[in-house]
Amino acid sequence: MSWDGFVEGLRSFVVWSMDATAVPIIIYFILINTSLLLLIVLAYLEFRAQQRRRSTAVSWQGAGLAPGVSLLVPAYNEEAGIVMAVKSFLTLRYPRHEVVVVDDGSSDQTFARLAEAFDLVQVPRELPHEIPVRATVLGIYVPRDGRTRLVVVRKENSGRSEAINVAINAASEPLVAMIDGDSILEPDGLLHVTRPFADDPTRMVATGGAIRPVNGSRVVSGRIVRVEMPQTWLPRIQLVEYLRAFLLGRTGWSRLGGLILISGAFGLFRRDVVVEVGGLDPDSIGEDFELVMRIHKRLRDEGRDYAIEFVPEPVSWTEVPVTAKVLRNQRRRWHRGLWETLWAYRTMLFRRKYGRVGWLALPYYWLFELIAPLLELFGILIVPLALALGVVNVPYAILFLVLAYGYAVLVTLSAMVVDEWAFHKHDRWRAVWQTIAASVLENIGYRQATVWWRLEGWWSSLRGKKHVWGVMTRTGFDEDAA
Amino acid sequence: MIVGAALLVGATVVILGACVLLIIAVVAVRARRHSRNQRDEMLLSPLRQPLITVAAGEDDDGTAAEELTWATGVSRTVLDRNIAEMLTKVRGVPAEQLVHVLEVHGAVDAAVDDLTSRSTVKRARAAQLLGLARAERTVPLLVEALGDESVEVRNSAAYALGLIGDPVAAGPVLAAIGAPERGLPAATAAEALQSMGVGISGVLRDGMADPNARTRMVAAHLSGERSFTRGLPELRRLLDFDPDLTVRETSAVAIGRLGRGEDVGILVSHTASSEPLALRRACVVALGELGETEAIPALVLLLGDADPRLAELAATALLTMGPDGRHALAGHDDEPAVRTARLLASLQKASA
Amino acid sequence: MSAPAGDPDASPVRVLVADDDADIRDLVEFKLTQAGYAVEAVPDGISAWEAFAANPPQLAVLDVMMPGLSGIDVLRKIRESEFSSVPVLLLSAKSRDSDVDTGFAVGADDYVIKPFSPRELLHRVNGMLARAR
Numbered sequence: 001m002s003w004d005g006f007v008e009g010l011r012s013f014v015v016w017s018m019d020a021t022a023v024p025i026i027i028y029f030i031l032i033n034t035s036l037l038l039l040i041v042l043a044y045l046e047f048r049a050q051q052r053r054r055s056t057a058v059s060w061q062g063a064g065l066a067p068g069v070s071l072l073v074p075a076y077n078e079e080a081g082i083v084m085a086v087k088s089f090l091t092l093r094y095p096r097h098e099v100v101v102v103d104d105g106s107s108d109q110t111f112a113r114l115a116e117a118f119d120l121v122q123v124p125r126e127l128p129h130e131i132p133v134r135a136t137v138l139g140i141y142v143p144r145d146g147r148t149r150l151v152v153v154r155k156e157n158s159g160r161s162e163a164i165n166v167a168i169n170a171a172s173e174p175l176v177a178m179i180d181g182d183s184i185l186e187p188d189g190l191l192h193v194t195r196p197f198a199d200d201p202t203r204m205v206a207t208g209g210a211i212r213p214v215n216g217s218r219v220v221s222g223r224i225v226r227v228e229m230p231q232t233w234l235p236r237i238q239l240v241e242y243l244r245a246f247l248l249g250r251t252g253w254s255r256l257g258g259l260i261l262i263s264g265a266f267g268l269f270r271r272d273v274v275v276e277v278g279g280l281d282p283d284s285i286g287e288d289f290e291l292v293m294r295i296h297k298r299l300r301d302e303g304r305d306y307a308i309e310f311v312p313e314p315v316s317w318t319e320v321p322v323t324a325k326v327l328r329n330q331r332r333r334w335h336r337g338l339w340e341t342l343w344a345y346r347t348m349l350f351r352r353k354y355g356r357v358g359w360l361a362l363p364y365y366w367l368f369e370l371i372a373p374l375l376e377l378f379g380i381l382i383v384p385l386a387l388a389l390g391v392v393n394v395p396y397a398i399l400f401l402v403l404a405y406g407y408a409v410l411v412t413l414s415a416m417v418v419d420e421w422a423f424h425k426h427d428r429w430r431a432v433w434q435t436i437a438a439s440v441l442e443n444i445g446y447r448q449a450t451v452w453w454r455l456e457g458w459w460s461s462l463r464g465k466k467h468v469w470g471v472m473t474r475t476g477f478d479e480d481a482a
Numbered sequence: 483m484i485v486g487a488a489l490l491v492g493a494t495v496v497i498l499g500a501c502v503l504l505i506i507a508v509v510a511v512r513a514r515r516h517s518r519n520q521r522d523e524m525l526l527s528p529l530r531q532p533l534i535t536v537a538a539g540e541d542d543d544g545t546a547a548e549e550l551t552w553a554t555g556v557s558r559t560v561l562d563r564n565i566a567e568m569l570t571k572v573r574g575v576p577a578e579q580l581v582h583v584l585e586v587h588g589a590v591d592a593a594v595d596d597l598t599s600r601s602t603v604k605r606a607r608a609a610q611l612l613g614l615a616r617a618e619r620t621v622p623l624l625v626e627a628l629g630d631e632s633v634e635v636r637n638s639a640a641y642a643l644g645l646i647g648d649p650v651a652a653g654p655v656l657a658a659i660g661a662p663e664r665g666l667p668a669a670t671a672a673e674a675l676q677s678m679g680v681g682i683s684g685v686l687r688d689g690m691a692d693p694n695a696r697t698r699m700v701a702a703h704l705s706g707e708r709s710f711t712r713g714l715p716e717l718r719r720l721l722d723f724d725p726d727l728t729v730r731e732t733s734a735v736a737i738g739r740l741g742r743g744e745d746v747g748i749l750v751s752h753t754a755s756s757e758p759l760a761l762r763r764a765c766v767v768a769l770g771e772l773g774e775t776e777a778i779p780a781l782v783l784l785l786g787d788a789d790p791r792l793a794e795l796a797a798t799a800l801l802t803m804g805p806d807g808r809h810a811l812a813g814h815d816d817e818p819a820v821r822t823a824r825l826l827a828s829l830q831k832a833s834a
Numbered sequence: 835m836s837a838p839a840g841d842p843d844a845s846p847v848r849v850l851v852a853d854d855d856a857d858i859r860d861l862v863e864f865k866l867t868q869a870g871y872a873v874e875a876v877p878d879g880i881s882a883w884e885a886f887a888a889n890p891p892q893l894a895v896l897d898v899m900m901p902g903l904s905g906i907d908v909l910r911k912i913r914e915s916e917f918s919s920v921p922v923l924l925l926s927a928k929s930r931d932s933d934v935d936t937g938f939a940v941g942a943d944d945y946v947i948k949p950f951s952p953r954e955l956l957h958r959v960n961g962m963l964a965r966a967r
Contacts, residue, residue, distance in 0.1 A: 202695040
């Protein structure tokens with residue numbers, strides 16, 4: 001076949017595929033944008049309510065109904081920061097909380113540091129086995145002063161999920177908060193996330209708080225003392241992503257009653273409910289998402305009256321990846337976890353008893369979170385190709401791109417407005433300009449890269465689904481620890 | 483492509499225009515916050531020193547307080563807001579002087595009018611101000627505001643009623659928790675009821691028979707917190723029969739706090755292995771709290787329970803029961819639960 | 835109001851006051867200044883710690899609830915520092931027994947619960963300094 005013939009064939013293929021996909025793509029485009037707009041409107045309503053609540057807030061100090069909280073901290077090779085982290089968790093402002101650290105078979109000095117700092121003594125306690133765990137528990141330790149509410153459990157290395165399950169077994173308070181050892185919590189963050197439990201003690205089963213990237217901010221003694229923008233663009237763009245995801249996405253869903261994702265970096269659960277559904281699934285990659293889905297499914301199957309709520313106050317700060325390599329691993333893992341969980345719970349789709357979760361939230365996640373990168377990739381490939389082959393003209397293609405990505409910027413900016421309005425975390429004007437710049441820059445390169453990484457994650461799951469479970473899970477933890 | 487070029491251009495313009503508008507909105511929100519803060523500061527600056535003087539209790543001759551009463555117009559509005567805030571921070575004579583300034587300004591009467599304002603924020607703030615000014619005569623109005631369509635106003639009204647502390651409001655506050663669609667958040671209700679006098683014990687008893695689980699829980703919780711022993715029959719009934727597990731746990735804790743010797747039986751009966759684990763544990767802790775030695779045989783049986791935490795809680799409870807309790811542990815020295823409880827008790831003792 | 839005890843010729847006793855709430859900060863500063871103390875008032879935990887480390891005062895009044903470093907965090911740092919014996923009074927919000935518990939566990943010497951009486955605060959500060967002497 002001659003070159004001209006090949007180009008001609010390719011051109012007619014491109015024309016054909018654009019014709020064939022034009023209508024579905026336009027429908028998809030309209031759907032995703034409308035739903036985003038809808039979420040923005042919902043978030044706006046929620047924020048207006050929040051704003052009202054804030055301007056009329058009366059101080060709540062957690063007296064009386066504030067349930068006790070166990071902070072669960074899985075630690076794997078965190079000798080550098082663990083002591084500071086535990087001290088900062090112990091001095092959170094809350095009437096009743098304990099810290100449960102599970103040393104997940106660290107090969108460094110994690111345990112030694114804790115033992116020295118808190119003068120730990122081993123206790124002959126046997127842990128309840130309410131959640132079955134495979135790994136062997138090596139020992140349980142408490143501070144010698146008999147007062148400091150800290151429990152340290154040492155166990156064989158078996159990954160984050162099992163570490164958390166062990167911590168749940170060791171926890172003695174009615175609520176459990178799953179937090180990472182490198183998270184930084186606001187001093188009164190616990191008061192915020194427990195408030196829904198105190199307000200609605202018989203129905204609330206889980207709450208999640210907003211998470212922000214900590215990169216660039218000044219941290220002293222495990223607390224943020226000055227919020228600053230990250231130094232480089234990669235984390236700045238992620239800041240924009242977090243803003244959008246938490247402020248708009250989850251706040252909107254929470255209002256709709258279809259919240260299905262509570263981030264693992266700060267989620268608070270009723271301990272008895274987590275125990276009832278069997279704890280975190282150690283074989284799952286998106287274990288936090290999977291847990292919330294399992295809770296939804298179980299409670300709806302049993303027809304119980306319950307609530308899961310999102311608390312928009314930023315309560316936790318986390319270090320986001322600064323290199324493309326780490327970011328790639330993270331996004332691959334996230335998308336893989338998303339796919340595997342959505343697939344595992346596919347039976348909940350469009351079933352009456354699952355209500356808004358089955359009719360709204362899950363279809364949305366399928367369509368706009370899971371499949372989105374696939375369609376985006378198609379667009380990324382077909383538009384330049386069509387351009388090169390002269391199927392469409394240049395202004396047309398540019399318009400199309402501006403339209404598609406302009407919408408993304410629009411959504412981000414809406415998130416910014418509500419953030420500025422409700423929380424006002426950044427003092428400096430420079431932060432505003434940098435955030436706006438990041439929301440534009442995000443569309444040049446970053447977005448395309450994450451599309452590819454997400455598809456990689458999905459593909460690796462589809463390809464290796466049968467046999468790489470355990471291995472992949474472990475890789476995930478190593479990345480976490482890195 | 484199917485999309486018309488004009489449509490595409492139009493959509494692009496709309497989106498880019500919206501982006502620009504949002505950027506302006508971000509800037510405007512920041513600028514407005516800044517200018518408003520500045521305006522308030524400027525208006526308040528001449529009044530700031532007298533306000534601080536009164537609040538610090540250093541206004542011995544009353545001149546500073548008098549100066550505050552002269553404020554007019556916008557500065558009076560800003561000042562009154564500041565005084566209301568100050569009332570959440572100071573008490574005693576300075577607080578009384580500040581309330582007097584509010585009254586002279588007519589702020590209390592204005593707040594009564596604002597209770598029916600269309601603005602949610604105004605209604606909520608008005609309710610709060612009435613509470614902070616301890617305006618006892620407005621209790622009936624605040625009770626009415628407990629049924630407001632907005633949760634912020636309901637919260638503020640309960641807060642105000644708590645500040646005023648008149649037990650007359652206890653019934654309505656408790657009932658407001660279970661109002662369909664317009665419920666009062668349990669935490670606010672509990673906090674308000676906490677600060678009302680002993681006159682509320684009857685209301686709490688009634689509340690424990692309420693059809694709403696949240697109301698029953700708050701009533702049970704407060705009966706325990708405030709040691710209202712008259713509520714014991716209701717608490718026992720809730721522990722035995724309530725359909726809601728959280729309510730039962732709360733009742734067990736309350737019985738542990740204020741129960742009598744005769745309550746050992748009921749608590750022990752709910753430590754049976756057929757009961758939910760969380761309830762069994764709550765009952766064991768309650769038995770320890772109760773401290774009645776009749777519970778010893780039952781607790782000893784639990785030392786060998788399949789749940790290690792329950793066993794440890796039972797051992798801990800026995801350790802608090804004096805020589806009899808400690809003696810009962812004698813034959814169980816090999817149990818990890820007993821050894822752990824002993825070790826923890828000795829650590830606590832050593833550091834005390 | 836009673837002046838702080840001690841030699842009248844000596845330089846005034848220095849007190850560090852940290853509260854993010856300008857009302858309370860100004861009020862406590864005014865009250866203590868009137869009573870003859872040299873007050874340094876700062877608006878947040880990190881400034882409190884920096885002021886403390888730069889020039890340790892004879893007494894510190896710390897609000898528990900401050901953004902960033904809380905009063906308890908600052909107290910923790912003070913107790914871990916070489917000037918760990920400086921008496922600290924915590925200002926805590928109402929009905930927060932737990933703040934008080936945590937505060938004492940970390941090493942607070944006294945506390946005052948908001949809403950508070952400024953007169954009572956002054957008496958406590960005087961008393962703490964008298965005990966520390």
